[in-house]
Amino acid sequence: MPIYEYEPIDWDCPMCENRVAVIQGINEEALKMCPQCGMEVRRVISKVSIQIKKPSGAGKAAEKGFTTWKKVGQGEYEKVDGPGVDAIIASEQDKKAVAEEKAAPKKIVDLDKP
Incomplete structure (x- = not known):
């Protein structure tokens, strides 16, 4: 599941250090209120982590010319x-x-x- 970051809309929040990370499903709606302090928040673009799993092993290495x-x-x-x-x-x-x-x-x- 992706991790989304939210920040307060109008005020700086010392409780959340102006950013809060929330694990949510892709199809879930964006939060409107901070789960920690209750302030109104918006979702922000943050770093992305992508994992691509490729099969590996001796056979794949051999296909590429390795022993x-x-x-x-x-x-x-x-x-x-x-x-x-x-x-x-x-x-x-x-x-x-x-x-x-x-x-x-x-x-x-x-x-x-x-």
Whole structure:
């Protein structure tokens, strides 16, 4: 359901901070009175939020030329769909290099020091 914003017609309202948001159905009539303070209000144009849901997944990625892989083990990936290679398997040397990089102390940058 959309969220509509209303503002007072003639006066500034300290109670509503001059705007109130109300969730209403598209077919419902616009409010004439503020639900918080009772002042006369009018609907105003405000920001719009639109959600478009598109199907996604390996099949859609493949249609656009991308390859999708699924992780099957430490450093091993299997192709799900797409034009790429059937599998990616890291060598023991690559696995060791990644493990060493993760174990290395992280660099700390102190922005307060000149």
